[in-house]
Amino acid sequence: xxxxxxxxxxxxxxxxxxxxxxxxxxxxxxxxxxxxxxxxxxxxxxxxxxxxxxxxxxxxxxxxxxxxxxxxxxxxxxxxxxxxxxxxxxxxxxxxxxxxxxxxxxxxxxxxxxxxxxxxxxxxxxxxxxxxxxxxxxxxxxxxxxxxxxxxxxxxxxxxxxxxxxxxxxxxxxxxxxxxxxxxxxxxxxxxx
Numbered sequence: 124x125x126x127x128x129x130x131x132x133x134x135x136x137x138x139x140x141x142x143x144x145x146x147x148x149x150x151x152x153x154x155x156x157x158x159x160x161x162x163x164x165x166x167x168x169x170x171x172x173x174x175x176x177x178x179x180x181x182x183x184x185x186x187x188x189x190x191x192x193x194x195x196x197x198x199x200x201x202x203x204x205x206x207x208x209x210x211x212x213x214x215x216x217x218x219x220x221x222x223x224x225x226x227x228x229x230x231x232x233x234x235x236x237x238x239x240x241x242x243x244x245x246x247x248x249x250x251x252x253x254x255x256x257x258x259x260x261x262x263x264x265x266x267x268x269x270x271x272x273x274x275x276x277x278x279x280x281x282x283x284x285x286x287x288x289x290x291x292x293x294x295x296x297x298x299x300x301x302x303x304x305x306x307x308x309x310x311x312x313x314x315x316x
Contacts, residue, residue, distance in 0.1 A: 216243075225242055
């Protein structure tokens with residue numbers, strides 16, 4: 124059984140390495156990406172491919188190693204914003220009853236919006252306080268702020284991209300290291316976003 128699992132792990136790593144190699148071979152196409160949004164879109168597409176490969180490997184053996192979501196949070200998000208990342212944020216927050224945006228109506232599961240309003244801010248505060256040791260304590264905070272900054276993005280990215288082996292970390296400078304699979308991470312510098 125251990126050999127079989129190691130074989131699945133080897134296949135997953137090979138798939139991720141193959142995707143990374145393909146990305147590096149596309150050099151000029153990647154280098155032509157002019158904005159953080161374009162790079163984020165490329166990373167999200169790769170994450171979706173990795174998730175699909177992991178799902179295929181997981182279902183072949185009867186257990187899934189797929190990520191819980193395929194989003195990459197690269198921007199500071201705050202109240203009053205309207206952005207596609209806000210909708211993804213709401214989707215992630217709605218996966219946990221303790222951080223759910225709303226039980227019904229706008230922002231509720233299946234009715235997420237791209238607007239960062241008071242309900243989203245309150246849910247972010249709950250999320251930050253739930254994961255205080257990862258988000259608040261390292262920054263000398265004792266209560267959630269509702270601002271999705273580097274530490275909150277790092278936790279969200281770690282939760283979204285983790286296969287159970289990664290622990291994404293934010294450096295506090297706008298850079299987020301996101302695990303995308305066993306032994307593979309993506310670093311996103313969102314200080315210009």
